Amino acid sequence: MADLKCAVENCSYNEQHLCSKGDIMVGGQKACCCGETCCESFTQRREGTDSFKSSVVHPSKTISIDCEAVKCMYNSNYKCHADHVDIKGCGACDCRGTECATFTEK
Structure with missing residues (x-):
């Protein structure tokens, strides 16, 4: 379990920078940097x-x-x-607009 801070404010699971989904999937099998990762659990918040x-x-x-x-x-x-994970993606419309800012290449 990681301490998660989510800055993807338009994700339907984001509640005050915390996640209400219970678990998430970070994608980016071939990622070599943060920008090549994403939160595959992202679901865009819809008004109402x-x-x-x-x-x-x-x-x-x-x-x-x-x-x-x-x-x-x-x-x-x-x-x-990781002890702490930051997910970023200001204005994301889909998971490709998000990233795991904690990613560090081995």
Whole structure:
């Protein structure tokens, strides 16, 4: 479990920079830098539809992160083992507009 800060404000799972999904997938199997990664769990927030979220879904500071970025030093068996993870993507319309800013090449 990693301490996650999400700066992708237009993601439907983002609640005050925390993720309410429960777990995420970071993509970028061939990534050599942050810009070649993405949060594959990103879902764009749609006006009006996200105001009716389930009352049992709560944002969490710690989250399980599956990771395809095998060249990242924090990746072990497709799981992220970083203590803290930053996901960025101001104005993202799809997952390609996001990135794992914590990615560090081995």
